[in-house]
Amino acid sequence: MGLFNRFTEGLAKTRESFREDMNLLLNRGPEVDDEFWDGLEEALIMSDMGGYSASTIVDKLRNEAVRKGYRNAYDVLDALNEQVAEEFVEGSQGFLDEPCIVLFVGVNGSGKTTTTGKIAKQAKDAGRTVVLGCADTFRAAAIEQLEVWAERAEVEICARERGSDPASVCYETIERGEQVGADLVLIDTAGRLHTSADLMRELEKVVSVVRKRANLPVKLVLVIDATTGQNGLQQAREFNDALDLDGVVITKLDGTAKGGIAVAVAHYLKLPIVKLGVGEGLEDLKDFDALEYAASLVGDFGRE
Ligand SMILES: Nc1nc2c(ncn2[C@@H]2O[C@H](COP(=O)(O)OP(=O)(O)O)[C@@H](O)[C@H]2O)c(=O)[nH]1
Ligand SMILES: [Mg+2]
Incomplete structure (x- = not known):
């Protein structure tokens, strides 16, 4: 298909x-x-x-x-x-085109790691130099998961053992990006429960380290699972309040009756939609187009 x-x-x-x-x-x-x-x-x-x-x-x-x-x-x-x-x-088109460092944030299971991998693959195929960073150091499985994506996309990855300080991993990733002349640095972070103040604070620290060390513009992208509906909107608000987001990716649009969440997020948060996730595979990532999305959401009505 x-x-x-x-x-x-x-x-x-x-x-x-x-x-x-x-x-x-x-x-x-x-x-x-x-x-x-x-x-x-x-x-x-x-x-x-x-x-x-x-x-x-x-x-x-x-x-x-x-x-x-x-x-x-x-x-x-x-x-x-x-x-x-x-x-x-506005702002969806070309969001990732300029050289930049992107941090993917969001709750557990929203699709951050998968999206990081898919974007790496797209960018690599477009001839860009990409470095991935794994700032999700909570779980060994999370590190392995991103390593698998790096292999698939054939891009370099910076990762440390489980339990390492996520901010230091970011620091190293940016350094590595600089060494190899990367024009796209993608950093995957650990899942955050938006209700957990401690974890949100840790994420704020990571973001602040990245901003200080960055040699390229930094963009914060929230990954939202469309199937969570209005709950996803609530998460988006809390992340935006804490971190001042630049854009959102909406995942799992394959097979949900809650596709309207994209409209709600755009309306409330005034954030551009960077990409759409439409499946679990390497290629299942789509550019966002407002009219096409609207048409897919409400369709057209014949007059028969
Ligand atoms: N159907 C579908 N599944 C997805 C999509 N994006 C991610 N997933 C699945 O959602 C689960 C969680 O994804 P993951 O990237 O590990 O989430 P993370 O915890 O935010 O890093 C995995 O089983 C992914 O394969 C998507 O666009 N569509
Ligand atoms: Mg993950």
Whole structure:
């Protein structure tokens, strides 16, 4: 299956559930009345866009419907994709293009290590010099996991034994990057429970060491598991408050009905989406495109 297909297939659950809700509503007839607007808002909320984004989108569409003289519900639904797309912020394109040091943060199991490996592979294939750093020193398995990805991507990795100080590993990784003239340094960090203040403080220390030592711009990227829905949004807020994030990666978009989480994160945190994870394999990473994402989320409505 092609990447685009896997992605649209992945979001199919979100889209189908939205479509079912809308079809029920359209069965009443195509009138654009209060019941229609309420039903539309509810259907958007159910896709995990969050109440705030849903009501913003509906308000904008209501204004547009008056301004442009939409005659029926289908006219409104035709304009929905663009309104959803407008929720996303600029900056996704080319986020990783300039030489930089990227730190991947997020809760356990969100897909940090996998994403680090996939991005390394993409960058390496594009001819860049990549160095990986394993600042997840809690578990021996975590170090081995990143080593496997480094091998697959054929890039260099800096790792130390389990229990080492994560900040020192970052320091060494950046140093190594400098020695080999790396233009992309990717650092994987240990999973953080956003509720654990101690662990968050340790992460803040890591970030501060990286910023001090860095010879390239530093970017903090939060990795969010789409299947966690609104809980993912809450995590994103807490990480952003503590660390001042630069972007997000959304993973596990293959097979969730919660694809709307991307809209909610963009709406609340005003952060660009750097990449999308659409599977467990080396190639299952996609660039983000706002209109394409919106279309995959809400689909289009035939007038048959
Ligand atoms: N289906 C799917 N699984 C993923 C994706 N990204 C990561 N995973 C899986 O999620 C699990 C946790 O990933 P990992 O990278 O170890 O998470 P970490 O704890 O944040 O480093 C692993 O089993 C991965 O294979 C994705 O985009 N789609
Ligand atoms: Mg990991």
